[in-house]
Every structure is written in structure tokens, then in C-alpha cells.
Amino acid sequence: MTARADAGSADAGSAETGAVTERAPVLSVRGLSVRFLMPGGRRIAAVTGARFDVRSGECLALIGESGCGKSVLASALLGLLPGNAQTAGQALLGDLDLLTADERTLARTVRGRRIGLVPQSPAAHLTPVRTVRSQLRETVAALTPVRGRAALRTAAETAAARAAFPAGHLDHHPHQLSGGLAQRAATALALVGDAPLLLADEPTTGLDRDLVDRTVDELRRHVDDTDAGDRALLMITHDLAAAERIADRVAVMYAGRIVELGDAAAFFGAPGPRHPYSRGLLQALPDRAFTPVPGLPPELGALPAGCAFAPRCDRSTDLCATPPRPATVPPPPAVTVACHHPHVPAPEAADRA
Numbered sequence: 001m002t003a004r005a006d007a008g009s010a011d012a013g014s015a016e017t018g019a020v021t022e023r024a025p026v027l028s029v030r031g032l033s034v035r036f037l038m039p040g041g042r043r044i045a046a047v048t049g050a051r052f053d054v055r056s057g058e059c060l061a062l063i064g065e066s067g068c069g070k071s072v073l074a075s076a077l078l079g080l081l082p083g084n085a086q087t088a089g090q091a092l093l094g095d096l097d098l099l100t101a102d103e104r105t106l107a108r109t110v111r112g113r114r115i116g117l118v119p120q121s122p123a124a125h126l127t128p129v130r131t132v133r134s135q136l137r138e139t140v141a142a143l144t145p146v147r148g149r150a151a152l153r154t155a156a157e158t159a160a161a162r163a164a165f166p167a168g169h170l171d172h173h174p175h176q177l178s179g180g181l182a183q184r185a186a187t188a189l190a191l192v193g194d195a196p197l198l199l200a201d202e203p204t205t206g207l208d209r210d211l212v213d214r215t216v217d218e219l220r221r222h223v224d225d226t227d228a229g230d231r232a233l234l235m236i237t238h239d240l241a242a243a244e245r246i247a248d249r250v251a252v253m254y255a256g257r258i259v260e261l262g263d264a265a266a267f268f269g270a271p272g273p274r275h276p277y278s279r280g281l282l283q284a285l286p287d288r289a290f291t292p293v294p295g296l297p298p299e300l301g302a303l304p305a306g307c308a309f310a311p312r313c314d315r316s317t318d319l320c321a322t323p324p325r326p327a328t329v330p331p332p333p334a335v336t337v338a339c340h341h342p343h344v345p346a347p348e349a350a351d352r353a
């Protein structure tokens with residue numbers, strides 16, 4: 001169990017677009033903050049004031065550099081934070097607040113059933129002493145109405161095939177699998193319960209490009225292949241090509257805060273990202289400018305009072321010594337950006353001059 005953090009930091013630095021409002025949220029995160037209490041009283045601000053919805057029928061990609069807090073956010077949603085973590089804010093899955101739900105509720109009704117997890121470290125999540133087949137069969141038996149030896153065997157094989165896990169490796173134990181195969185086994189397990197929310201934390205690590213495409217397409221299909229249209233995907237990824245391939249919206253995280261949230265097509269295409277950090281992330285891609293963002297992210301235990309990106313930002317001014325409030329910037333589709341100097345597409349800039 002984790003303690004509750006001070007609510008004072010709850011809404012600082014949050015960002016959310018108002019672009020697609022017609023669909024009901026599967027998950028509503030409001031002012032989610034996570035602090036790690038370290039020996040000597042040091043506090044690590046791993047997540048600060050995250051605010052976003054994941055709506056039914058959509059894939060939201062959460063992107064950002066290593067160490068910016070993406071996995072901590074995912075762990076908070078699943079009640080899997082270590083004991084030195086404090087949380088604040090709300091994360092509503094229907095009417096259940098995941099941040100205050102007790103372990104019994106999370107274990108019995110949430111993990112696997114209402115939230116399917118594709119974990120970041122699949123090898124650590126697979127049971128080491130059981131074959132993949134037996135883990136799939138057990139999960140099918142626990143999460144679906146399928147019963148009977150032959151039916152369970154078929155269902156386990158179907159589940160493996162959904163994640164492109166080769167049938168020839170089903171009788172292997174996790175230590176006999178490559179990183180990519182372990183990833184596919186974990187993805188197969190996550191898909192079994194057909195949970196309304198799929199939370200995929202770096203689901204494509206260790207996969208080659210073809211398998212990346214196949215895996216993320218399968219995750220996307222999980223959202224799309226339901227008549228009710230009531231499923232959603234939150235995908236945490238470093239792989240911007242994978243995000244571009246399947247995401248409807250993109251949230252960019254920097255130093256524990258969501259600094260930009262908007263439509264994926266506008267983000268990856270025109271007019272492009274609005275936050276200077278988001279632009280830097282795209283410009284770092286080999287098929288774009290291949291220019292890394294200069295400098296390093298700040299220590300989460302010693303964040304500045306103002307914009308945490310300012311020391312690396314070529315647009316920063318004295319104003320950036322104060323925290324930027326998230327705001328919607330024109331033109332549509334709406335994008336919410338936490339920046340004093342967001343990029344504005346040329347015609348808008350001219351209109352303002």
C-alpha cells in the first residue's frame with residue numbers, strides 16, 4: 001500500500017486537450033502525483049499533476065525520455081508502487097478510484113479483468129517455473145468462461161497466436177525465451193481477459209520492426225474489434241513510429257509532468273508538436289533531423305521552481321522561471337500545452353502579429 005501525498009501538488013503542470021469530448025472516458029486521471037520518500041528525507045517527484053482521459057475507442061500514447069515517470073504513472077494506476085511511494089489525485093476507472101482502491105479489489109477485479117497489463121519487463125512478470133502454455137491456459141481459465149481440457153488448450157493457442165507467439169515455443173519456460181518472445185508471451189497474457197483498458201508499457205521492446213507493427217496492430221485491434229466500442233488503450237512507449245502508427249492522441253511527459261496532449265495526426269504531421277520539448281523529440285528521430293535534444297533531463301529530486309525544460313530550451317526567457325500553466329493553444333484540433341512559448345503554426349502567428 002502507498003500513502004497519500006499532499007494534495008497541494010495535485011493539479012500543477014497538468015495538461016489535457018478538449019479535442020475529442022464525445023466519447024465516455026474509460027479512465028479519468030486527475031492531478032495524479034507520485035512522490036518517492038528516500039532515506040534522509042529526500043523526495044523524488046516522479047509524477048506531478050498528471051491529468052488526462054483515455055476515452056472508449058481510443059489509443060492514447062504516452063511518450064517521453066527514459067526516467068520521465070511513465071512507468072511510475074502506470075504502476076500507480078495498477079496499485080503496484082513500492083512502499084516508499086505517496087500518491088495524490090484521482091484515477092477513476094468507472095467509479096473506482098484506482099489510487100485509493102484496496103489491494104483485494106485491485107487483485108480480484110482490476111488487474112487482468114478491467115485493466116490488461118503488457119508489462120515493461122515481461123521476464124519478471126512471467127512465472128519462471130511454468131511453461132508459457134500452462135500460464136496461458138491458467139489465465140484463460142481464470143478470466144474467461146472457457147472450460148474443459150481441449151477447449152482450454154485451443155483457447156491458449158489462439159491467445160498465443162494473437163500476439164504472434166509461435167506455437168513451437170509454447171512448452172518453453174520463460175528462461176528459454178528471447179526478450180522478444182517473452183514480450184509476445186506477456187502481450188498474449190494481457191489480451192486474454194479482453195479488459196476494457198489495456199495498459200501497455202513499452203510493448204515493443206526487443207521486437208524487430210515487422211513484429212513491432214504486428215504487435216501494436218494487435219493492441220489497436222483490441223480497441224477496435226468490439227461492437228460496443230467500449231475499450232481503450234494506454235500505450236507507454238519510446239517508439240514514436242509505433243505511436244504514430246496506432247495512436248489517436250499523444251501525451252508527452254517531461255520530468256514527471258505531461259507537457260503536451262493533443263491529436264496524434266496533428267502531432268506527427270501538420271502543424272506538428274507545440275511544446276519545444278515535443279518538437280525536440282521528433283527532431284531527434286533518424287528519419288527527421290536526427291538532432292538530439294541538447295543537455296540532460298533534470299534530477300527528479302531537485303526540480304526547478306519554473307519550467308523544468310527551460311535549461312535545454314532555445315525559446316526560454318525570464319518568464320520560464322515561473323511554472324507554465326497548461327493552456328489550450330490554437331488552431332484546432334485543440335492541443336493543451338504547458339509552455340510559456342509554445343510553437344504556433346505560421347498562419348496563426350501572422351494573425352497575431
Ligand SMILES: Nc1ncnc2c1ncn2[C@@H]1O[C@H](COP(=O)(O)OP(=O)(O)OP(=O)(O)O)[C@@H](O)[C@H]1O
Pocket residue numbers: 036044046064065066067068069070071072073082084120300
Ligand atoms: N522505488 C523508487 N524509488 C525512488 N525513485 C524511483 C523509484 N521507482 C522509480 N523511481 C524514479 O522515478 C523516475 C521515473 O521512473 P520511470 O521508471 O517511471 O521512468 P520511465 O519514464 O518509465 O523511464 P523508462 O522509459 O526508462 O522506463 C526515475 O527517476 C526513477 O529513478
